[in-house]
Amino acid sequence: MxxxxxxxxxxxxxxxxxxxxxxxxxxxxxxxxxxxxxxxxxxxxxxxxxxxxxxxxxxxxxxxxxxxxxxxxxxxxxxxxxxxxxxxxxxxRVFPRMTVLENMLVAVRRTRPRELLAGARDPRDVEKARRLLVRVGIDHLERVEAGNLSYGQQKLLELAAVLMGDPExxxxxxxxxxxxxxxxxxxxxxxxxxxxxxxxxxxxxxxxxxxxxxxxxxxxxxxxxxxxxxxxxxxxxxxxxxxxxxxx
Ligand SMILES: Nc1ncnc2c1ncn2[C@@H]1O[C@H](COP(=O)(O)OP(=O)(O)O)[C@@H](O)[C@H]1O
Ligand SMILES: [Mg+2]
Missing domain, CATH: 3.40.50.300 (P-loop containing nucleotide triphosphate hydrolases)
Structure with a gap:
């Protein structure tokens, strides 16, 4: 703080x-x-x-x-x-062919997109991503491809993805x-x-x-x-x- x-x-x-x-x-x-x-x-x-x-x-x-x-x-x-x-x-800017959860996980960059698509996931990142998705109110959409969200939901996803990096x-x-x-x-x-x-x-x-x-x-x-x-x-x-x- x-x-x-x-x-x-x-x-x-x-x-x-x-x-x-x-x-x-x-x-x-x-x-x-x-x-x-x-x-x-x-x-x-x-x-x-x-x-x-x-x-x-x-x-x-x-x-x-x-x-x-x-x-x-x-x-x-x-x-x-x-x-x-x-x-x-x-x-x-979201990746339209990735799911909401995948968009969150690529945002932290500990997992590369190729590894992510192959199924590699850090459980700590997944937990954090889910917590943030709850916070912005789109956790029920985690498996939906981002391109299928409404524009407003995409903006919420983009904000949640930015928060994955714990910006000050x-x-x-x-x-x-x-x-x-x-x-x-x-x-x-x-x-x-x-x-x-x-x-x-x-x-x-x-x-x-x-x-x-x-x-x-x-x-x-x-x-x-x-x-x-x-x-x-x-x-x-x-x-x-x-x-x-x-x-x-
Ligand atoms: N990539 C670019 N190429 C050429 N002109 C640009 C580019 N980006 C912005 N501009 C011009 O710079 C000015 C400021 O644009 P911008 O920063 O987008 O303003 P705002 O976000 O306040 O609407 C505008 O005249 C715009 O046309
Ligand atoms: Mg502008």
Whole structure:
């Protein structure tokens, strides 16, 4: 369990362009460990690219990323995961031809996919996987191929699979996007529970009711960098935020 005030993820001057587009443009931002942090902003404001730079999916052109004071800039994804950061994707990533339980077991990587399909299973991992599937409410689906789950169930599976790695910080890219209201409620409750147990969150989300009810701290991106931040009530009433969203 980490203290609320502890230094967590921090970027300085983070920059990444695609052709002529500066998707992330000199973003300097800090998130405290122990909190539920939200990253919001209009479509195309660079939120997913920011996530990709932080988690090693793409290399930044410039700037630094540190986590708990340690430089992690440009490290490959497995090294970022080992540093304690897990993530999900805006467009859910599960293995559609593997069962729900198999998806959980490949997430820990102690068992390689080939061995897994040949039947090798670490009983401790299976036990842990089942416990997490109960927690997200899809344990009754453990033998179902992931491709046959609803989109919302796939998102719950993706979250449960990330938790197999015991991340200290979880980054969620639009966890409620395309998910029905009942499952959105469950995802929100889960994030709150996990945070109460010590997990830090950084959540990109368009559902403002969810963001405002869940977050301790909200950072607003526009054109690749933060333009406002603070507690939900403050951000909600910030004229710069309205301007970014409405172009007024
Ligand atoms: N792989 C890519 N190739 C080219 N342009 C990209 C790529 N990824 C993102 N972009 C562009 O970068 C900008 C920011 O995109 P993105 O990070 O997806 O924003 P958000 O997640 O806030 O909607 C957009 O203009 C987008 O078109
Ligand atoms: Mg995005």
């Amino acid at each position: 980490t203290a609320r005030t502890e230094d967590g993820l921090r970027t300085t001057g983070l920059t990444r362009s695609f052709g002529g587009v500066r998707a992330v443009d000199g973003a300097t931002v800090a998130f405290r460990n122990g909190e539920i942090n939200a990253l919001i902003g209009p479509n195309g404001s660079g939120k997913t690219t920011f996530f990709n730079c932080v988690t090693g999916m793409i290399r930044p052109d410039a700037g630094t990323v540190t986590y708990r004071g340690r430089a992690i800039t440009g490290r490959p994804p497995h090294r970022i995961a080992r540093a304690g950061i897990g993530r999900t994707f805006q467009l859910c 910080t979880v980054m969620l890219d639009e966890p409620a996007g395309g998910v029905n209201p009942a499952l959105i409620g469950r995802i929100g409750a889960l994030i709150r529970e996990l945070n109460a147990e010590g997990t830090t969150f950084l959540v990109v989300e368009h559902n403002m009711d969810l963001v405002m009810s869940l977050s301790h701290h909200v950072v607003v991106f526009d054109r690749g960098r933060p333009i406002a931040e603070g507690p939900p009530d403050v951000v909600r009433n910030d004229p710069r935020v309205l301007e970014a969203y409405l172009g007024v």
